[in-house]
Amino acid sequence: MIIDVNTYIGHYPFRKTKYRTASDLIGLMDKYGIEKSCVASLNAVYYKDCMEGNYELLGEIEPYKDRLIPFCVINPEYNGAADDFKICVKEMGFKGLRLFPKQQGYKLDGKLSTEMLRLAGEIGIPAHIPLQLEDLRGHHPLDIVEPIGAEEIKQAALAAPETDIILSNEYLQYYAQVIEPACKGRSGRIYYDIGRLDCLYLTWMDEMLRETGYDRLVFGTGAMLQTIPVQFIKLYYMNATVGTTPEQIEMIKSGNLASLLEI
Amino acid sequence: MEIAKEMELFKNTKVYDWHEHVNSKGSTDELDEERCDRLAEHVRLLHIDKVAVSYPSSRIEPPERITAMNNVVAKGVKRHPGLLYGLCFVDPHHGGYAAAEIERCVRDMGFIGVKLYCQRAIDDPLQYPIIEKCIELDIPILMHSFKYGEHRCLKGEERTSHAVHFRNVAKRYPEAVFIVGHIVNGDWHWQLKGLADCPNVFADISGSTYDQNVVDSFVSAFGAERVLFASDGSFSASVGKILGAEISVKDKLTILNAPRFAKYIDRRDN
Numbered sequence: 001m002i003i004d005v006n007t008y009i010g011h012y013p014f015r016k017t018k019y020r021t022a023s024d025l026i027g028l029m030d031k032y033g034i035e036k037s038c039v040a041s042l043n044a045v046y047y048k049d050c051m052e053g054n055y056e057l058l059g060e061i062e063p064y065k066d067r068l069i070p071f072c073v074i075n076p077e078y079n080g081a082a083d084d085f086k087i088c089v090k091e092m093g094f095k096g097l098r099l100f101p102k103q104q105g106y107k108l109d110g111k112l113s114t115e116m117l118r119l120a121g122e123i124g125i126p127a128h129i130p131l132q133l134e135d136l137r138g139h140h141p142l143d144i145v146e147p148i149g150a151e152e153i154k155q156a157a158l159a160a161p162e163t164d165i166i167l168s169n170e171y172l173q174y175y176a177q178v179i180e181p182a183c184k185g186r187s188g189r190i191y192y193d194i195g196r197l198d199c200l201y202l203t204w205m206d207e208m209l210r211e212t213g214y215d216r217l218v219f220g221t222g223a224m225l226q227t228i229p230v231q232f233i234k235l236y237y238m239n240a241t242v243g244t245t246p247e248q249i250e251m252i253k254s255g256n257l258a259s260l261l262e263i
Numbered sequence: 264m265e266i267a268k269e270m271e272l273f274k275n276t277k278v279y280d281w282h283e284h285v286n287s288k289g290s291t292d293e294l295d296e297e298r299c300d301r302l303a304e305h306v307r308l309l310h311i312d313k314v315a316v317s318y319p320s321s322r323i324e325p326p327e328r329i330t331a332m333n334n335v336v337a338k339g340v341k342r343h344p345g346l347l348y349g350l351c352f353v354d355p356h357h358g359g360y361a362a363a364e365i366e367r368c369v370r371d372m373g374f375i376g377v378k379l380y381c382q383r384a385i386d387d388p389l390q391y392p393i394i395e396k397c398i399e400l401d402i403p404i405l406m407h408s409f410k411y412g413e414h415r416c417l418k419g420e421e422r423t424s425h426a427v428h429f430r431n432v433a434k435r436y437p438e439a440v441f442i443v444g445h446i447v448n449g450d451w452h453w454q455l456k457g458l459a460d461c462p463n464v465f466a467d468i469s470g471s472t473y474d475q476n477v478v479d480s481f482v483s484a485f486g487a488e489r490v491l492f493a494s495d496g497s498f499s500a501s502v503g504k505i506l507g508a509e510i511s512v513k514d515k516l517t518i519l520n521a522p523r524f525a526k527y528i529d530r531r532d533n
Contacts, residue, residue, distance in 0.1 A: 015452060015474075017475065017476075018475065018476050018509075019475065032264045033264050134472075134474055135448065135449075135471065135472040135474075136412065136415065137409065137411055137412060137415045137448060137449045137472075138409075138410055138411065138412050138415075138448070138449035138450030138451065138452075138453070139412030139413075139414075139415060139450075140412070141412070141413055143412070145412065145413075145414040145415060146415075196471065198497065198498065198499045198500070199499070200305045200308070200309070200498035200499055201301060201302055201305045201494075201496055201498055202496055202497070202498075223475070224475055225474065225475055226473055226474060226475055227473040227474070227475050227476075227477070227503055227504055227507035227508075228264075228503075228507055229264060229266075229269070229503040229506040229507040230473045230499050230500050230503030230504070230507065231499075231503070232264045232266050232269075232503070232506075233266060233498075233499040233502050233503045233506070234499050235266070236266035236267070236270075237266075237308060237499075240308055241305065241308070
């Protein structure tokens with residue numbers, strides 16, 4: 001089984017995309033053999049009130065709720081954020097919290113986001129932070145310029161030590177080198193997706209594994225903004241280039257995330 | 264997704280990778296053999312048959328350093344004959360030296376093309392002697408290219424070429440052959456514009472960006488014959504872009520086979 005931690009439905013404001021709907025996502029999942037995906041509303045990232053996007057998402061994924069795992073987008077600094085988050089989890093069935101500090105103009109290690117992270121930890125919901133939605137080197141003038149830095153994530157993780165955190169879509173080996181040494185005492189776990197790591201020619205996967213081992217790596221594609229087969233290449237060649245066993249591949253494909261999300 | 268089955272596409276055809284690098288060990292003039300061998304091993308895993316390699320710099324290097332860097336490339340090519348093929352790096356600031364160095368690399372060392380970086384844009388008049396030398400020798404020019412967002416241009420790379428520069432120079436030199444390096448990185452929408460009617464400009468899809476349908480967009484704008492497979496070290500992203508492209512198998516094979524470019528390598532082999 002494969003579980004994709006990092007997918008989206010909705011409208012992306014900075015370029016036209018071919019795929020936008022839950023039906024599109026299911027089509028791609030079927031095409032590539034992905035059984036389940038954690039999905040958030042791209043609209044919610046850019047709405048002033050994220051909850052409008054969260055409601056849209058739930059309505060759209062209803063026919064596919066056995067395969068699409070909803071993650072709510074919350075801006076911790078918006079009016080009613082904590083109440084909205086509780087509603088999302090306790091009444092609407094969201095299984096994860098997805099945060100976009102840069103896009104929404106707050107610091108992950110700020111007061112209100114720290115409170116949100118701690119609340120997620122108390123409720124037992126992981127906080128997922130995609131460091132970018134796509135490569136930012138050609139960013140639109142209205143888009144963010146750079147991903148969140150490792151230091152900010154480290155401080156946020158230390159301030160909410162019981163919260164499970166998932167990081168996606170950057171050269172995460174560099175982040176792990178900053179975060180891991182500082183966060184060894186945390187009870188909450190930090191997971192990293194393989195999105196921008198590579199095991200071919202580049203030594204990034206080796207560098208990541210030195211920091212985390214296999215039990216905190218997860219499969220994440222960035223669909224539907226990013227090309228899915230890129231991640232399958234890594235899963236296939238990791239045995240030849242890094243010595244990954246089939247059992248360890250299964251951990252990345254779904255085992256680690258299934259355990260975290262209690263699927 | 265069954266990658267073994269998908270990679271039959273690469274396995275059963277001749278695959279050219281037009282944008283890779285070799286390096287020296289630190290600041291020495293010695294080839295980094297371990298890294299070169301790792302490149303060779305991994306391209307073979309991916310069924311890539313021929314690889315064009317260079318050793319460029321983003322700085323303004325003195326001519327003797329550039330000569331040494333090209334000699335490092337020659338060592339890499341010699342270490343993996345029939346797999347690696349050299350592209351000569353030059354800097355247009357060095358005037359006559361650049362043209363002479365290209366001549367040396369092609370005639371004495373069998374290099375198959377030229378690699379330019381960000382010292383000057385491709386349409387800068389300082390580049391004209393280089394372009395004219397490449398026309399004379401009938402070799403392509405691979406130019407590092409990026410259209411950065413407003414705040415992301417790396418310091419020292421402000422003269423990086425993008426589509427506007429390529430259009431200017433392609434119109435001035437219709438006999439020259441230009442490859443836009445890693446055209447899919449940065450603002451690739453910008454890079455798509457203005458080059459469709461420049462038949463002597465080709466797009467290499469290398470790099471770590473793998474936006475959904477990016478290869479499709481370039482095939483649609485340029486035609487598959489003007490899109491070249493390349494990796495620039497980002498093999499998962501580059502191979503994945505081909506496998507995930509929603510284009511015909513025929514177009515994928517055209518990109519991998521590079522029918523209009525294969526002659527540069529084939530003539531070296533013969």
